Each structure stands twice: as C-alpha cells, then as structure tokens.
Amino acid sequence: YNVRQNESNCRFRDIVVRKEEGFTHVLLSSQTTDNNALTPEIMKEVCRALGNAAADDSKLLLLSSVGTVFCSGLEPSYLIGRLSTDRRKESSRIADAVREFVLAFIHFKKPIVAAINGPALGLGASILPLCDVVWASERAWFQTPCAALHLTPSGCSSYTFPQILGVALANEMLFCGRKLTAQEACSRGLVSQVFWPTTFNQEVMLRVKEMASCNAVVLEESKCLVRSILMSVLEEVNEKECQMLKQLWCSTKGLEALFSYLQNKAYEK
Amino acid sequence: YNVRQNESNCRFRDIVVRKEEGFTHVLLSSQTTDNNALTPEIMKEVCRALGNAAADDSKLLLLSSVGTVFCSGLEPSYLIGRLSTDRRKESSRIADAVREFVLAFIHFKKPIVAAINGPALGLGASILPLCDVVWASERAWFQTPCAALHLTPSGCSSYTFPQILGVALANEMLFCGRKLTAQEACSRGLVSQVFWPTTFNQEVMLRVKEMASCNAVVLEESKCLVRSILMSVLEEVNEKECQMLKQLWCSTKGLEALFSYLQNKAYEK
Amino acid sequence: YNVRQNESNCRFRDIVVRKEEGFTHVLLSSQTTDNNALTPEIMKEVCRALGNAAADDSKLLLLSSVGTVFCSGLEPSYLIGRLSTDRRKESSRIADAVREFVLAFIHFKKPIVAAINGPALGLGASILPLCDVVWASERAWFQTPCAALHLTPSGCSSYTFPQILGVALANEMLFCGRKLTAQEACSRGLVSQVFWPTTFNQEVMLRVKEMASCNAVVLEESKCLVRSILMSVLEEVNEKECQMLKQLWCSTKGLEALFSYLQNKAYEK
Numbered sequence: 112y113n114v115r116q117n118e119s120n121c122r123f124r125d126i127v128v129r130k131e132e133g134f135t136h137v138l139l140s141s142q143t144t145d146n147n148a149l150t151p152e153i154m155k156e157v158c159r160a161l162g163n164a165a166a167d168d169s170k171l172l173l174l175s176s177v178g179t180v181f182c183s184g185l186e187p188s189y190l191i192g193r194l195s196t197d198r199r200k201e202s203s204r205i206a207d208a209v210r211e212f213v214l215a216f217i218h219f220k221k222p223i224v225a226a227i228n229g230p231a232l233g234l235g236a237s238i239l240p241l242c243d244v245v246w247a248s249e250r251a252w253f254q255t256p257c258a259a260l261h262l263t264p265s266g267c268s269s270y271t272f273p274q275i276l277g278v279a280l281a282n283e284m285l286f287c288g289r290k291l292t293a294q295e296a297c298s299r300g301l302v303s304q305v306f307w308p309t310t311f312n313q314e315v316m317l318r319v320k321e322m323a324s325c326n327a328v329v330l331e332e333s334k335c336l337v338r339s340i341l342m343s344v345l346e347e348v349n350e351k352e353c354q355m356l357k358q359l360w361c362s363t364k365g366l367e368a369l370f371s372y373l374q375n376k377a378y379e380k
Numbered sequence: 381y382n383v384r385q386n387e388s389n390c391r392f393r394d395i396v397v398r399k400e401e402g403f404t405h406v407l408l409s410s411q412t413t414d415n416n417a418l419t420p421e422i423m424k425e426v427c428r429a430l431g432n433a434a435a436d437d438s439k440l441l442l443l444s445s446v447g448t449v450f451c452s453g454l455e456p457s458y459l460i461g462r463l464s465t466d467r468r469k470e471s472s473r474i475a476d477a478v479r480e481f482v483l484a485f486i487h488f489k490k491p492i493v494a495a496i497n498g499p500a501l502g503l504g505a506s507i508l509p510l511c512d513v514v515w516a517s518e519r520a521w522f523q524t525p526c527a528a529l530h531l532t533p534s535g536c537s538s539y540t541f542p543q544i545l546g547v548a549l550a551n552e553m554l555f556c557g558r559k560l561t562a563q564e565a566c567s568r569g570l571v572s573q574v575f576w577p578t579t580f581n582q583e584v585m586l587r588v589k590e591m592a593s594c595n596a597v598v599l600e601e602s603k604c605l606v607r608s609i610l611m612s613v614l615e616e617v618n619e620k621e622c623q624m625l626k627q628l629w630c631s632t633k634g635l636e637a638l639f640s641y642l643q644n645k646a647y648e649k
Numbered sequence: 650y651n652v653r654q655n656e657s658n659c660r661f662r663d664i665v666v667r668k669e670e671g672f673t674h675v676l677l678s679s680q681t682t683d684n685n686a687l688t689p690e691i692m693k694e695v696c697r698a699l700g701n702a703a704a705d706d707s708k709l710l711l712l713s714s715v716g717t718v719f720c721s722g723l724e725p726s727y728l729i730g731r732l733s734t735d736r737r738k739e740s741s742r743i744a745d746a747v748r749e750f751v752l753a754f755i756h757f758k759k760p761i762v763a764a765i766n767g768p769a770l771g772l773g774a775s776i777l778p779l780c781d782v783v784w785a786s787e788r789a790w791f792q793t794p795c796a797a798l799h800l801t802p803s804g805c806s807s808y809t810f811p812q813i814l815g816v817a818l819a820n821e822m823l824f825c826g827r828k829l830t831a832q833e834a835c836s837r838g839l840v841s842q843v844f845w846p847t848t849f850n851q852e853v854m855l856r857v858k859e860m861a862s863c864n865a866v867v868l869e870e871s872k873c874l875v876r877s878i879l880m881s882v883l884e885e886v887n888e889k890e891c892q893m894l895k896q897l898w899c900s901t902k903g904l905e906a907l908f909s910y911l912q913n914k915a916y917e918k
Contacts, residue, residue: 222551222555239548240546240547240548242548243547243548243551243555244548244551244552244555244556245548257867257871258860258863258864258867258868258871259863261863261864261867262867263867263870263871263874264871264874264875269871269874269875270875270878271547273875274543274812275546275547276838277778277813277837277838277839277841278778278781278809278813278875279777279778279780279781279782279783279838279839279840279841280838280841281875282760282781282782282841282872282875283782283841283842285871285875286760286781286782286860286863286868286871287782287856287859287860289841289842298567298836299546299838300545300546300548300549300568301546301548302548303546303548303549303551303552303558304552304558318556321556322527322555322556325527325528325530325555326527326530326633326637328628328633329526329527329530329531329532329628330527330555332532332624332628333526333527333532333533333538333554333555334551336532336533336538336617336620336621336624337533337538337539337542337547337550337551337554339620340539340613340616340617344878347878348874348878351874351877352874355870355874359866359867359870364864364866368864491820491824508817509815509816509817511817512816512817512820512824513817513820513821513824513825514817540816543812544815544816567836568815569814569815569817569818569837570815570817571817572815572817572818572820572821572827573821573827587825590825591796591824591825594796594797594799594824595796595799595902595906597897597902598795598796598799598800598801598897599796599824601801601893601897602795602796602801602802602807602823602824603820605801605802605807605886605889605890605893606802606807606808606811606816606819606820606823608889609808609882609885609886
C-alpha cells in the first residue's frame with residue numbers, strides 16, 4: 112500500500128496529504144531529510160497543506176508522520192550548509208520560514224489533532240501546544256535541547272512550555288535538554304493521552320472520526336473561544352523568538368556551536 | 381433528618397442553604413430537575429444565596445450537593461422545551477441566566493470551597509476553576525461533552541481548563557467528551573485532593589471549619605490577590621462564551637442537535 | 650572542610666557565596682536565625698550576592714543551603730520583636746525588604762537553579778517559581794501556611810502558584826497550609842526533578858556544570874524569552890502583595906495573630 116497514491120498528493124514532495132471524510136490528514140514523510148527533519152521547503156509544504164485544509168470542507172486536521180520519528184526539528188546540516196554560504200541572507204530566510212510555519216499553526220482556525228508515533232524534537236516538539244489535541248504512542252518522546260545546540264526556543268515554546276509544564280520543567284527541557292517520555296509528557300499536560308504502539312493508529316482514527324462527526328461551526332467556534340484570547344501573545348512571542356534565532360545564526364559563534372555539535376554527533380557514531 | 385429544616389431555607393426551592401459557624405453551606409438539591417441539572421430558576425437561587433453569603437458574616441462558602449450527582453449542567457429537556465416555544469427570546473433569557481450565574485462566581489469575594497461527591501458535568505464541571513478549593517470524593521468524575529451536544533464551552537472553561545489542564549487535555553474534554561476520574565482530575569490540577577466516599581463529608585467539614593477559624597480579612601485579601609489579576613479576563617471570556625451559546629441556540633441546527641441527543645439518550649434506556 | 654574559607658565570603662554573614670567555574674553558588678547558611686529563616690538583613694545579603702553574580706562572568710546562579718532546612722521563610726520572632734517596637738515604621742521597613750528581595754529574583758537575567766535539600770516554607774517556597782530550574786531532594790517538602798499565620802501570599806505566589814499548581818491546589822496551600830512532598834511538588838510542576846538525598850549534591854553539581862558549559866548569550870536570551878512577557882505582571886503582583894503585608898503588620902490584629910501563633914508553637918514543644 113502506497114500512501115502517496117492519493118491524487119491530491121502529487122503537489123507535495125516531503126509530506127503526504129489525504130483528504131478523508133470530514134478531515135484532512137497531513138503526514139510528515141520527508142524524502143529530502145532523515146528523521147522527518149524540517150527545512151524551509153518542507154515547512155512551506157506544511158503551510159500550503161494547512162492553507163488548503165482551511166479553505167476546503169474539512170472540519171479538522173490530523174497531523175502525523177510516516178516512519179518511526181514524528182519530527183526531529185530543524186535539520187542541522189542544512190542550517191550549516193546554508194549559513195556557511197551567506198550568513199546574513201540565509202539567517203533571514205530560514206528565520207522567516209520558521210516564523211511563517213509557526214504562524215500557520217497559530218492562525219489555523221479548525222482543530223488540529225497531533226498524533227505522535229515517535230520522537231518529537233526541537234521545533235517538532237515545540238509546535239505541539241499550538242495543536243489542539245495531542246495523542247502519543249508509548250514509543251514517543253519529547254526533547255528541545257536548545258541551549259546545547261546553541262539555539263534559543265522556537266515555536267512559541269518559551270511561552271507555551273512554562274504555561275503547560277510549569278516553569279521548572281520547561282526550563283529543564285530548554286536549558287538541560289531534559290527528555291520527556293510519553294507518559295511524563297501526558298502526566299504533565301503536553302500530551303492528553305498515550306496509546307500502545309500496536310493499536311495507536313486505530314485508536315487515533317476512531318477518535319478523529321468521531322470528532323469529525325461534530326458540527327463544523329461548533330468545532331471552529333470552540334477553538335476560537337479557547338485560542339483567541341492568547342492569539343496576540345503567541346504572535347508576539349513567535350516574532351521575538353525568530354528575531355533571536357536570526358541574530359544567533361548571523362553570529363560567528365552560533366555557526367561554530369552548530370559545527371561542533373555536528374562533529375560530536377559524528378564521533379558518537 | 382431533614383436538610384430543609386433550617387429557617388433560612390424557606391426562601392429556596394432547589395437549593396439548601398445552611399448558615400454554619402463562620403461559613404455558609406450551599407447544597408444543590410433540585411426538586412424540579414433530575415441529577416441536579418441547572419435551569420435559569422435554579423441558577424438564580426444560587427446567585428441569591430451567594431449574594432446573601434457575601435453580605436453576612438460568613439468567612440467562606442461551601443458548595444456541595446444532596447444526592448449522588450454533584451451537578452449535571454444545563455437541563456437539555458428544559459432547553460428544548462423553551463427554545464421550541466420562542467427561540468429568539470428564550471435563547472437570550474437562558475444565555476443571560478448563565479452569564480449572571482458565572483459572574484456571581486467570578487465576583488464572589490470570599491473563598492469558595494467546592495466539595496464534589498459525584499459526577500460533575502457541563503456547567504457543573506466548568507465552574508469549578510472559579511471556586512477556590514476543590515475537593516472530590518473518589519466517586520466523582522468530570523465531563524464537559526460540549527461538541528457532542530452541539531454546545532460551545534461555558535463557565536469560562538475555554539480559558540480556565542487550558543490554563544489548569546493544559547491545552548491538549550482541555551480540548552480533549554471539550555471536543556471529544558473525555559471523562560476525567562477524580563484521581564485524574566486531581567493529578568492534573570482541577571481538584572486538589574480526593575477522599576474516600578465514606579468519610580468524604582467529615583474530611584471536608586473538618587477542613588472547612590479549620591479554614592473558617594482563620595481571619596476573615598486575610599482570607600478575603602488572599603483571594604483578592606489570587607483572583608484580581610485575572611478578573612477582567614474572566615469577565616471577557618464569560619461574555620464571549622454566552623454570546624456564542626445564544627447564537628447557537630438561536631439557530632435551527634442547534635435545536636436539532638439537542639433534539640437528536642435527547643432521542644439517542646432515550647434509545648439507550 | 651569549612652564552606653566559609655573562600656575569600657569572597659568575608660563580606661557575608663548569613664549566606665555563603667562560592668565563585669565556581671562558570672557559575673556562582675549561593676548557600677543560605679544563617680548564623681543569626683534558626684532553620685535559615687529570613688530577616689531583612691539576610692534578604693539584603695542575598696540581593697547583594699545576586700547583584701555581584703549579575704555583574705561578573707558567571708553564566709548562572711545555583712541557590713542552595715547549608716543544613717537540613719532550605720529556608721523557613723520570614724522569622725516570626727523577628728517580626729514580632731520589631732513590629733512591637735514601632736509598628737508603623739517597621740512594617741514599612743520589612744515590607745520594603747521583602748519587595749526588594751523578590752524583585753532581585755524577578756530581575757535577575759541569568760538562569761537560577763534552586764537545589765532544595767529540605768523543607769522550604771513561606772517565602773522560602775514562594776520564590777521558587779521565580780527561579781528557573783528547581784531540583785529537590787526526596788527529603789524536601791513545601792508549605793506556605795499564610796492564612797494560619799495571619800499572612801497574605803508573598804514572593805508573587807498569589808500569581809505563580811495558581812499558574813503552576815492549578816488554582817485549587819495553590820489555594821489549598823495558601824488557605825489550608827497544605828504540605829507538598831517533594832514527589833507531589835514534582836508531579837504538579839513546582840519542582841522538575843527529585844533526587845535521592847545521598848546523591849543529591851552530586852546530581853545537582855553534575856547538571857549545573859553541564860548547563861554552565863552552554864553559551865552565556867544563549868542562556869541569558871533564552872531566559873529573557875521565557876520571562877520577559879510576564880515581567881510586568883510579576884512586578885505588579887509583588888507590589889500588591891507587599892502593600893497588603895505592610896497593611897496587615899500595621900494592624901493590631903496582625904500582631905496579635907503572630908503572637909498567638911508563636912505561643913502555640915511554644916506550647917507544642
């Protein structure tokens with residue numbers, strides 16, 4: 112069975128989009144990076160899929176992934192490759208792509224269900240509080256090792272993580288790279304339910320279909336009530352976070368830190 | 381033993397009000413609905429009791445219920461009966477009653493202790509974060525199946541539930557009707573302690589009496605410090621939520637959804 | 650081994666300050682009070698140590714204590730002694746000292762790691778959400794028995810405790826003096842990790858040293874992103890809390906309540 116057979120998918124390279132009864136299913140399935148890592152091009156595909164789902168008759172969006180990793184965040188080797196070429200221009204371009212990617216989640220008006228079947232790292236973890244319901248497989252885990260990678264928080268996690276996890280755990284994730292298991296993420300509120308890996312997809316589908324049987328207006332207005340009061344805060348936080356990333360990427364030190372991270376990773380292999 | 385023997389109770393039909401040493405005890409005890417379901421008339425009685433307790437020498441208010449259900453939220457058959465008669469007028473009247481009911485909790489200056497001995501549903505669950513201390517019996521559970529009932533959130537739960545439970549669990553409750561056991565509600569912060577059903581009332585009374593031995597000014601000023609900073613947010617959220625409910629009740633679809641819910645319920649019996 | 654041998658310590662009496670590789674270690678070690686209780690003089694020493702650490706090349710600050718108690722909050726006998734002498738003047742002076750102490754934490758720009766090896770009471774517990782990472786020994790516990798002591802919340806806990814613990818548990822701590830064990834504090838978000846008492850110091854040092862190997866700019870900018878959005882709220886809350894404390898201390902009733910608390914404590918012995 113080939114997940115790419117659906118006709119609407121021909122327009123995408125690194126994601127799969129399936130139009131289902133009542134909802135749109137977007138799967139990260141990167142052909143150009145390992146572990147569903149994100150590049151500006153992949154983020155643009157996600158934005159485009161969200162734009163389509165916003166305009167069609169979908170009542171909600173299901174976000175998941177193909178493979179064993181949900182999303183490993185920004186691709187370090189891509190960052191280094193581009194930033195080495197033209198630091199000033201590329202740092203702007205990549206930060207802009209992150210800003211637009213995060214804004215697409217902030218502004219999406221229909222409920223987003225995230226189904227996390229494996230590790231969610233960096234930006235792949237930090238956007239989860241911008242989704243509305245988050246279910247995880249027992250195999251999933253969550254990490255945002257910002258400081259170790261010489262990066263500052265993104266995806267509004269500097270605001271949403273302390274809100275959800277408490278400031279102590281949020282900072283331990285950001286500063287010390289603390290890993291959360293699926294169960295920990297659930298008991299602390301990042302995830303609302305954990306399922307066994309073998310039945311994960313069925314459990315998710317069952318629930319998403321039931322949600323999609325609700326009235327579209329009620330779903331959208333309920334989300335509006337929950338989200339509208341914090342919309343402007345999230346926009347402001349996203350703006351600040353992306354400014355800071357751009358500034359770091361522009362600096363020589365930022366590039367060096369990324370380099371040394373990649374080298375350490377290479378040695379570990 | 382008749383809980384209605386106290387003289388101050390003659391003025392109420394669906395609640396029981398007992399003036400105790402240092403505090404006022406309000407018990408939901410509906411004679412006109414099943415399972416302590418709420419109607420505008422019952423909500424007005426609660427508002428009146430809160431008004432009295434605000435003015436007298438009570439240091440705090442204890443809210444609990446007679447029977448095995450704490451409160452099952454708005455009464456669907458009442459809603460349908462009235463909305464079928466005069467949709468425009470009744471949707472306004474009922475939404476106004478909800479607004480005033482919720483405002484009475486938002487504006488109450490003395491601490492409110494809620495003692496939940498059984499299921500708390502819909503508005504009966506969503507007002508709990510507007511109370512100050514929430515204790516539950518092991519038998520209690522919590523559910524706000526808004527979307528399934530073609531309703532949007534009320535009681536400021538669109539703001540308070542994400543704050544307390546995290547956005548993922550709050551939305552799972554609103555969108556998927558996720559039920560929380562007393563233990564889950566406690567581990568996620570909706571409830572602060574769970575007691576055994578057999579000793580629940582004693583445990584609550586013991587603690588309430590100790591709280592009522594504290595200085596009245598300290599209790600009221602401490603509550604003021606905790607609440608004042610979010611007062612205007614809650615007022616705004618309540619206003620928006622009630623506007624949205626009115627709009628849904630005014631629509632033909634809203635009525636149909638309620639009808640079909642009641643029919644399904646009838647079939648299940 | 651004498652923790653006071655370091656040269657930079659000669660300037661402090663009730664705290665110990667150690668300049669380590671990449672970070673500053675401040676230990677509460679009161680010579681003038683029992684159980685590391687706080688007086689205006691001790692709070693000023695902490696402020697001075699934070700001021701020094703802000704200006705030097707430390708990347709972060711580690712806050713812990715000497716002895717078996719982390720900090721028992723404001724010293725009641727000191728309060729009574731001073732307030733009995735000159736209520737009006739002393740209530741202002743002590744409230745001002747609390748305000749400046751709390752502001753020093755709010756405004757500190759480098760990450761603060763708090764390592765809690767034993768009980769943290771009152772102001773000693775309420776400042777923890779103003780720290781960035783909080784680790785606790787299994788032996789630690791947390792209590793803010795404000796109402797029983799005729800005190801209102803301090804250290805911004807009227808805002809931060811409801812945010813982190815949920816309004817129900819926060820109020821149970823403030824109004825009913827509910828004690829949290831280290832494990833409870835961890836599962837509810839006040840603490841991010843609990844360690845065994847015997848290896849507590851090693852575990853903390855290991856992690857702090859790793860954090861101190863991160864880039865200083867990244868640490869400071871990450872903290873800025875996390876904290877800046879709530880800075881003005883915290884300043885406002887601190888101001889209100891200290892106003893209220895001053896008012897209570899100025900009143901005859903406030904003094905009487907503290908007196909009777911101390912007498913009860915004396916009887917218990």
